Amino acid sequence: MDPDLYIIERLRPADVEPTAQEMSRQRALLFESMQNEPVRRRKNEPIHRIRRHRAGGLLCIAGLAFSIGGGGVGWALADSSAPPQASSPSMPVTVTACSAPGSDGASITYIVEGTMCEPGRIPATNTLSFSSGSPGILYCTISGTSSSPQDQILVIDSSVCPTGYSKVKSTSSS
Amino acid sequence: MGDETVIESSWIDPDQFGKIFEAHFNALYLFCQRRVGRASAEDVAGEVFVRAFEQRRRYDLGRSSARPWLYGIALNIIRNEARRQDRQSRAVNRVASELYVSRCSLEENLIDQIGTRQELTDVIAALDGLKDAELEVLLLYVWERLSYEEIALVVDVPVGTVRSRIHHARRHLAALSQQRDDAELLTQRCKGSEHGPGSVHY
Numbered sequence: 001m002d003p004d005l006y007i008i009e010r011l012r013p014a015d016v017e018p019t020a021q022e023m024s025r026q027r028a029l030l031f032e033s034m035q036n037e038p039v040r041r042r043k044n045e046p047i048h049r050i051r052r053h054r055a056g057g058l059l060c061i062a063g064l065a066f067s068i069g070g071g072g073v074g075w076a077l078a079d080s081s082a083p084p085q086a087s088s089p090s091m092p093v094t095v096t097a098c099s100a101p102g103s104d105g106a107s108i109t110y111i112v113e114g115t116m117c118e119p120g121r122i123p124a125t126n127t128l129s130f131s132s133g134s135p136g137i138l139y140c141t142i143s144g145t146s147s148s149p150q151d152q153i154l155v156i157d158s159s160v161c162p163t164g165y166s167k168v169k170s171t172s173s174s
Numbered sequence: 175m176g177d178e179t180v181i182e183s184s185w186i187d188p189d190q191f192g193k194i195f196e197a198h199f200n201a202l203y204l205f206c207q208r209r210v211g212r213a214s215a216e217d218v219a220g221e222v223f224v225r226a227f228e229q230r231r232r233y234d235l236g237r238s239s240a241r242p243w244l245y246g247i248a249l250n251i252i253r254n255e256a257r258r259q260d261r262q263s264r265a266v267n268r269v270a271s272e273l274y275v276s277r278c279s280l281e282e283n284l285i286d287q288i289g290t291r292q293e294l295t296d297v298i299a300a301l302d303g304l305k306d307a308e309l310e311v312l313l314l315y316v317w318e319r320l321s322y323e324e325i326a327l328v329v330d331v332p333v334g335t336v337r338s339r340i341h342h343a344r345r346h347l348a349a350l351s352q353q354r355d356d357a358e359l360l361t362q363r364c365k366g367s368e369h370g371p372g373s374v375h376y
Contacts, residue, residue: 004347007300008316016212018203018219026220030195033224034188
């Protein structure tokens with residue numbers, strides 16, 4: 001470093017890496033933006049597959065798949081024809097979106113960050129850790145049970161929907 | 175696969191943009207932390223990716239790394255927020271600063287990092303003598319280790335302007351350094367003369 005610039009270099013604050021929770025929160029916000037983006041269709045472009053869901057006051061996410069492999073993390077979306085795959089921490093992850101009509105007829109997916117569902121919500125079948133050291137993200141239904149479904153849920157690492165839910169799509173990480 | 179390929183694919187498949195987040199969030203977080211502090215770094219970094227996602231169709235596909243583009247978005251967010259806060263604070267105490275890299279926050283860093291009063295004086299003199307635009311490119315150059323071309327992308331000015339600003343900033347800092355050396359030399363001479371001609375120790 002140029003000695004004249006050393007005085008500026010000295011002012012550089014020490015790096016403090018983001019926590020897993022911070023990263024997870026912002027990842028979820030980006031998800032939300034992706035979901036809320038208006039579907040655009042250009043000439044000769046296939047109809048977009050993204051389904052629109054009502055977010056309400058909660059974060060909304062649907063039809064997303066996450067891949068964990070080789071230490072890296074990726075997000076991918078596949079259509080329902082993608083074959084489900086077995087999972088392990090180092091294997092591709094399958095995410096299945098299952099739906100049931102809500103009270104107003106709309107399908108909703110809710111994602112709640114943390115390790116416990118809030119009162120009135122029930123956990124989906126599994127949690128997903130994005131990387132080693134990061135907390136799992138728990139997917140919860142807003143209400144109802146698998147025997148009396150009201151909302152759509154994401155079933156992580158499974159291609160089978162609970163009783164009472166119908167499969168919207170099954171996605172596998174690449 | 176370069177960022178430009180991922181971003182282009184996200185035009186059709188938005189979820190592809192998640193790869194940009196995974197690749198650059200950490201760096202953006204640290205970048206924001208250096209500019210606005212740890213308390214706000216998360217929010218700003220997160221906002222960068224939301225805006226980048228919204229603006230992804232405007233990304234220059236000739237650029238293989240999205241990082242300068244993301245830095246530029248971050249600086250815009252920080253600048254706008256600083257202006258907003260500035261408008262608020264002006265109403266209270268008329269303290270105005272258009273500098274989005276807050277000199278105050280820089281000087282707060284000095285408390286921990288600068289040991290002596292002389293050093294503090296030097297740093298304040300260095301900062302005071304730089305224009306905001308010069309300080310900004312200097313921070314991108316020294317702190318972020320960006321090339322002139324990358325800095326030009328971040329601050330959206332021609333490369334020649336970046337070169338000129340850094341040159342001017344260097345010249346200013348070099349002049350200060352020379353003044354400091356001269357002052358030290360003078361101090362040493364004065365100290366030497368206090369002992370008198372016969373008190374030199376061998």
